[in-house]
Every structure is written in C-alpha cells, then in structure tokens.
Amino acid sequence: MRTQLHLLLLAAVAAAVDLWPTHQRIAPSFVNTDVVRTVELSSQAYVKASYSIESQSDVDNDVFYLTLSEEEENVTGWIEAKAKGATGGLEVKRLGQHAESLAYLYAIKLAKPLPKGESLTLLVDSVQSHATYPKPAFATQHDSHFRVYEADGIVLSPYETTSQRLRVKAPTPNVRSYHIPSALEALAKDEPAVKSGATVTFGPFKSQPPTATKDFDHKPYRVSIDFEMNIPALTVVSLKRTAEVSHWGANLNIQDEYVVRNDAPELKGQFSRLDFQMSQHARRMSPVIIPALSLQLPSGAHSVYYFDIVGNVSTSAFRPAPKAAGRAARLGPQNAQLDLKPRYPLMGGWNYTFTVGWDAPLGDSGRWDEVNGRWILAVPFLTPLPATPIDQADVRIILPEGATDITVHPPFDVALMERSTHITYLDTIGRPAFDFHAQKLTEKHDGFIYITYKVPTAAHLQKPLAVTVASLIIFSVMWTLKRVDMTIKK
Structure with missing residues (x-):
C-alpha cells in the first residue's frame, strides 16, 4: 500500500505537469502596464506584488x-494570488523550470478570460525563507545584528513590462547601505x-521587452x-509531528519534536553567562540572542509537557486559553500559549532540540x-513558531485500530505521502498510519x-476482547500451575 500511494502521487504530479507547456514558447497574451513589488523584511521576506495587466x-x-x-x-x-477587489483567491499551479529560459513558471488561472483591451490588477503574495544572510558572519553577544537582502531589480516576465519599481522595507530605518548596479x-x-x-x-524603470527568455541574463540587474x-532570526531545521487518535479516550494526542537553529551571526569568542544576565537585567538584550520561545496551542490543549535530550525542562509556563464570554465567545475560542525557556540562550549558529506534546478533546x-x-477528522499540519521558516516537516497521523474506507486530503501538495501500520500496546492487527513529508514551509502552511474513515462496531470491541482473552489466559495458566504438585516425593 505504501508503494501504491507513492506511485499514485507521482503519477498525479506528472499528469499535472504535462498539462502545461514548460517546453513551449509562451504567447504574449498580456502586457504588464505597471508592476510594483513591495518586500517587507523580517525573519522572513514577505513579498507583495501588484501586476496591472x-x-x-x-x-x-x-x-x-x-x-x-x-x-x-x-x-x-x-x-x-487574487484579483484586486475580488474576495476569493485564484488557482496557482507550479509548473517547474522552463526548458529555454530556465525561469521557473507559475500559472495563475484567471476567474474568466480577459477580453482584448481590458485590464486587470493581480495581487501576488509570496513568502521567502533564508532570503537574507548575516553581515558580518561573526559577532559577539553584545553586537548589533545586520543582514543583507538581495533581489532581482527588474521582474522576470514572458510579457512586455511598461513600468515597474521595487520597494524594500527594512525592520528599522538603520539601513547601512544599498546597491544598485x-x-x-x-x-x-x-x-x-x-x-x-x-x-x-x-525605480521606476523604463519599458522592457519580455525578460523570461534564454537571451536575457538577470544577474547584472540584482540589487541589495x-x-x-x-x-530574532530563528529557523526550524526539522519538525516531526505525531498525532494519535483514541476513540476510547475521546482524545487527540499531538507530539512535536523540534530542531531549531539561530541564524544570527555566529558567536565570536566565548559565551559569558555573566554578561548575558546583566544585559537581561538591564533589558538591553542583543537581537543575536534568543532567550525564549513561544507557541500558540489549540484552545482545548491540556496535559502539556516539554523536555529536551537531557530531560524535563521546568523553565516553561503554560497559559490555558481563557474562557471567553459575550462578544469574545462569539468570535471563537482563543489559543492557549506555551512559553518555553531553553536550558541555555541560543546564540548565533547554535542549535536546540526539544519535544513538546499535549492532549486535546477529540x-x-x-x-x-x-x-x-x-468520522471526519481535522489535524493541523503544524503549529508554527511566529514568522519562522521550517526546512523540513514529517507528520504522522495514527488512526484507531480497525479504521477502514479511509480518505486523506492534505492542505497542500506534499512531496511524499505514505501509509503504514503502527503497532502499540494492546493492539492485535495494528493501527493505520499516514506519513506526510514536506519541505520549505512557512506559517502559511x-x-x-x-x-x-469508518470504524466498525467489531473494531471498537476488539481491544476489550483482547484484554479479556489475555486476562483469561493468564488466569488459566496461574490456576493450572497452582494445582500442579511440584513437590518431589520418595
């Protein structure tokens, strides 16, 4: 079954790619009359582009x-992407790399064909991870944190572009320099x-012919x-989530295993605990240091635990979701919050491995x-740290034993989906489990x-019957042994 799911997923991706001409010339059906790209720099880069076509x-x-x-x-x-003034979004499909121009194509399906001579404004939002790098690459725990962002100065497009500009917003007005070739x-x-x-x-820059061609080199036009x-510049290097469903306990248990890294400049010299405590007391903490983390958990989360490779970490605080009343209750439940304080502050280039878990009502x-x-089950793909990219995520969902007629619908296209069997205590045939593997994730995912799925009545009775049979067997063995005469007689 695992191999079948893998092959079906690959076939679906291949079929989707074959629908689009990544090897053919794109017809000049549109003109970009004005393109404005706005980049907001944070721990990630948030790009908002407006295409007037x-x-x-x-x-x-x-x-x-x-x-x-x-x-x-x-x-x-x-x-x-969406059309300006519209409420719903437009379908965006990644097509891969074009054979001639070597640019990467995305097809935005318009709500309806745009007649000749008419105009439309497309709003395209994207999130970029690891789009900046520290400069200098090394810093002490007292230094400021500077980074460099690079981008294409003019937009790559298979269409003529009449006018365009690029705006880059830094987190602070302290911009040391900027470069335009x-x-x-x-x-x-x-x-x-x-x-x-x-x-x-x-910019603004002059009218440009189509730039997504094999003859155009975009590298001499990159700005910084x-x-x-x-x-902080935090990255989740790896996230492993396990969600286990229990109908007998009416419970959903979720456990996340994190490996995080501070992407600030690497620490130069020795780490001083005394200097760290003094800066913390004076509230002059350098942004190259990450002293604590915070997670937003579901409103019904309880029995929360937090440990690392050494053991339980007591320097954490869990704040359950407050009971809302009146207008707040009508707006929906609020999230619970888990504040984590690692055993040591994360300096630039340092990693930290920890595990967080909780139970929630099914x-x-x-x-x-x-x-x-x-049964209809909705399991969150991840619980993101605020504005933190996730390089790799592996999610496993374990269904009740005996679940049949299962359908799975991930929130986005994943790199790989597998089905296996998970066996734990008191199981007989094992529980169906689904594994999802994805990369380059953001909080948008x-x-x-x-x-x-369906769970037959016999499957509900399978576990108590197994416990009953096991108990009877143990009782019978003990009853038999008690009546066997083990003494040695002459």
Whole structure:
C-alpha cells in the first residue's frame, strides 16, 4: 500500500505537469502596464506584488504566467494570488523550470478570460525563507545584528513590462547601505534608488521587452540592501509531528519534536553567562540572542509537557486559553500559549532540540457524520513558531485500530505521502498510519489534514476482547500451575 500511494502521487504530479507547456514558447497574451513589488523584511521576506495587466489577445487570455529566477525560486516557500477587489483567491499551479529560459513558471488561472483591451490588477503574495544572510558572519553577544537582502531589480516576465519599481522595507530605518548596479541605473526613469525612512525604492524603470527568455541574463540587474535586524532570526531545521487518535479516550494526542537553529551571526569568542544576565537585567538584550520561545496551542490543549535530550525542562509556563464570554465567545475560542525557556540562550549558529506534546478533546478536531456514517477528522499540519521558516516537516497521523474506507486530503501538495501500520500496546492487527513529508514551509502552511474513515462496531470491541482473552489466559495458566504438585516425593 505504501508503494501504491507513492506511485499514485507521482503519477498525479506528472499528469499535472504535462498539462502545461514548460517546453513551449509562451504567447504574449498580456502586457504588464505597471508592476510594483513591495518586500517587507523580517525573519522572513514577505513579498507583495501588484501586476496591472492588459490583455492583447482574444485567445490564451485565461492564464497568466508568473516567472521567478532560480535565486528567487530557491527561497520562495509560498505563493498565492487574487484579483484586486475580488474576495476569493485564484488557482496557482507550479509548473517547474522552463526548458529555454530556465525561469521557473507559475500559472495563475484567471476567474474568466480577459477580453482584448481590458485590464486587470493581480495581487501576488509570496513568502521567502533564508532570503537574507548575516553581515558580518561573526559577532559577539553584545553586537548589533545586520543582514543583507538581495533581489532581482527588474521582474522576470514572458510579457512586455511598461513600468515597474521595487520597494524594500527594512525592520528599522538603520539601513547601512544599498546597491544598485550600473546596468539597472541606466534603465531608471528618474532617480534609480531613493531611501525614505526604513524604505528603499528602486525605480521606476523604463519599458522592457519580455525578460523570461534564454537571451536575457538577470544577474547584472540584482540589487541589495544592508539593514539592521532587531528581531530574532530563528529557523526550524526539522519538525516531526505525531498525532494519535483514541476513540476510547475521546482524545487527540499531538507530539512535536523540534530542531531549531539561530541564524544570527555566529558567536565570536566565548559565551559569558555573566554578561548575558546583566544585559537581561538591564533589558538591553542583543537581537543575536534568543532567550525564549513561544507557541500558540489549540484552545482545548491540556496535559502539556516539554523536555529536551537531557530531560524535563521546568523553565516553561503554560497559559490555558481563557474562557471567553459575550462578544469574545462569539468570535471563537482563543489559543492557549506555551512559553518555553531553553536550558541555555541560543546564540548565533547554535542549535536546540526539544519535544513538546499535549492532549486535546477529540471533539475539538473530529466529528461524526451521521449522513454518511463516517468520522471526519481535522489535524493541523503544524503549529508554527511566529514568522519562522521550517526546512523540513514529517507528520504522522495514527488512526484507531480497525479504521477502514479511509480518505486523506492534505492542505497542500506534499512531496511524499505514505501509509503504514503502527503497532502499540494492546493492539492485535495494528493501527493505520499516514506519513506526510514536506519541505520549505512557512506559517502559511498551517492548514488542516482532513481524514474521513469508518470504524466498525467489531473494531471498537476488539481491544476489550483482547484484554479479556489475555486476562483469561493468564488466569488459566496461574490456576493450572497452582494445582500442579511440584513437590518431589520418595
């Protein structure tokens, strides 16, 4: 079954890719009349792009192709799009690398074909992880934290672009420098780059023909900005989540195993606990240090535990979700909060491994569908740390023993999905388990895995029957041994 699921997933991906002409020339069905990209720098880079497009054809005018360079594709973990003024989003499909231009294609399906001569504004939001790097690469625990962000100065597009500009917003106005290459300066309509407060604006630039071609080299047009980072730069290197469903206990147990890393400049010299305590007391903590972490847990979370490779960590505080009343209750339940304080502060380049787990009522995430006679379960794919990228995530969901007729719906396309059998105490045939593997995740990936299944009545009785039979066997053995005469007679 594991192999079958793997092959089905690969076949579905291959079929989806074959629908799109990654090897063919893209028709110039649109013109980008104005493109404005705004990048907000934080522990991740949040890119908001506005594409004002005009249709040039009555055919091939229902799909807009978005292209990214290899550098941007490597750091982009999430893309979503919608039409300006519309409520719902548009379908975005990743097509892969174009055979000629080597740019990475994304197809945005418009709500309806755009007639020739009409205009539309597309709002494209994306999240970039590991898009900045520290400069200098080493720092003491008292130093400030500076990073460098690089981006394509002009947008890659298979369409002509009439006007475009790029805005980069740093976390603070302390921008040490910014660089615009001479090739890009020559394309500027007015000032090539202007700094105002914490924002650096590159452009506007002159009209450009299609740049997503094999003859165009985007590297001479890349810009950079050197800025101060006043917030932590944390990365989840690995996350392993296990969610186990129990109908007998009406409980959902979730356990997360984290490996996190501080991506600030690596520590130069020795770490001083005394200096750390003094800066903490004076509230002058350097942003290169991460002294604590915080997690938002479901409102019904209880029996929370937290430990690392040494053992239980007592320097943590769990705050259950407050009982809402009045208007707050109508807005929905609030989250519980778990504040974690590691055994040592995380300096730049340091890792920390820990495990967090909790129980929650099964009724908060599962319900019985009387119409179809099935259980419907919604398990969160992850519980993200605020504004923290996740390099790799492995999620395992363990269903009750005897679950049948199972359907699985992940919140997004995962790299690999497998089915296996999990055997624990008092099990006879084992429990069905599903494993999901994904990479390059952001807080935008915190959707739910929906699973529907049936549990026959006989399966509910399977565990108590196994316990009863085991107890009878033990009793019979003991009763037999008690009546056997083990004495030695002459």
